Amino acid sequence: MKALPRLILALPPLALLAGCIGEPDKPQRRPTQAARPAITVPSPAARQCMATLGSQHAVFSPVADRYYGSGCSTVGTVKLSALNTDSSTVSITNLGPVTCNTATPFAAWARFGVDRAAQQILGSRIISIETYGSYNCRNVAGTARRSGHATANAIDVSGFVLADGRRVSVLDDWNGGSPAERRFLRVVHESACKRFGTTLGPDYNAAHANHFHLEADGKSFCR
Numbered sequence: 001m002k003a004l005p006r007l008i009l010a011l012p013p014l015a016l017l018a019g020c021i022g023e024p025d026k027p028q029r030r031p032t033q034a035a036r037p038a039i040t041v042p043s044p045a046a047r048q049c050m051a052t053l054g055s056q057h058a059v060f061s062p063v064a065d066r067y068y069g070s071g072c073s074t075v076g077t078v079k080l081s082a083l084n085t086d087s088s089t090v091s092i093t094n095l096g097p098v099t100c101n102t103a104t105p106f107a108a109w110a111r112f113g114v115d116r117a118a119q120q121i122l123g124s125r126i127i128s129i130e131t132y133g134s135y136n137c138r139n140v141a142g143t144a145r146r147s148g149h150a151t152a153n154a155i156d157v158s159g160f161v162l163a164d165g166r167r168v169s170v171l172d173d174w175n176g177g178s179p180a181e182r183r184f185l186r187v188v189h190e191s192a193c194k195r196f197g198t199t200l201g202p203d204y205n206a207a208h209a210n211h212f213h214l215e216a217d218g219k220s221f222c223r
């Protein structure tokens with residue numbers, strides 16, 4: 001991410017506003033080149049987070065901040081292309097912009113929690129982590145409180161694909177898998193609890209029967 005400060009200096013002032021699409025009622029502030037793609041200028045905190053994320057062997061690109069109203073936004077987010085573990089590259093399916101704050105423990109979890117557990121317990125490395133995505137402008141089910149998904153701060157993980165072709169899913173294998181698969185899912189859930197503020201799985205409630213909810217929210221809630 002060393003190129004970022006140089007990028008900012010090179011930008012004309014109007015281009016800095018290209019990412020401010022949360023202010024559509026101020027057309028006079030829009031750049032003159034209407035077709036110009038949105039340019040991301042991460043905050044210092046975001047840049048620091050992205051440096052940390054890069055040190056976790058993640059392949060990613062910053063995403064322009066967006067505000068959707070009603071408490072929903074994608075601010076300080078990245079698009080994760082892949083995660084490099086000790087010896088291979090793990091793809092992430094179905095994941096749009098996610099906050100760097102959550103992407104960073106996610107990368108570490110994939111590398112140190114999931115991949116190593118897969119090799120030790122299942123005898124194969126992982127090649128893919130399947131998700132139900134991150135951003136979703138909604139409340140926590142049954143409450144008036146905004147979900148971590150409303151700010152792209154949570155990732156729902158539904159399963160893992162192994163290099164030997166096996167697929168271990170939260171829905172099918174949390175209770176229905178082989179003893180090794182069940183143990184693997186519990187170990188990676190426990191590992192997530194150490195890295196995320198909130199980790200929810202099938203034992204929390206029926207809404208999480210098919211995925212792990214992983215969110216870096218500074219809390220300490222593991223179910």
Ligand SMILES: [Zn+2]
Nearest residue numbers: 154155156213
């Ligand atoms: Zn979730």
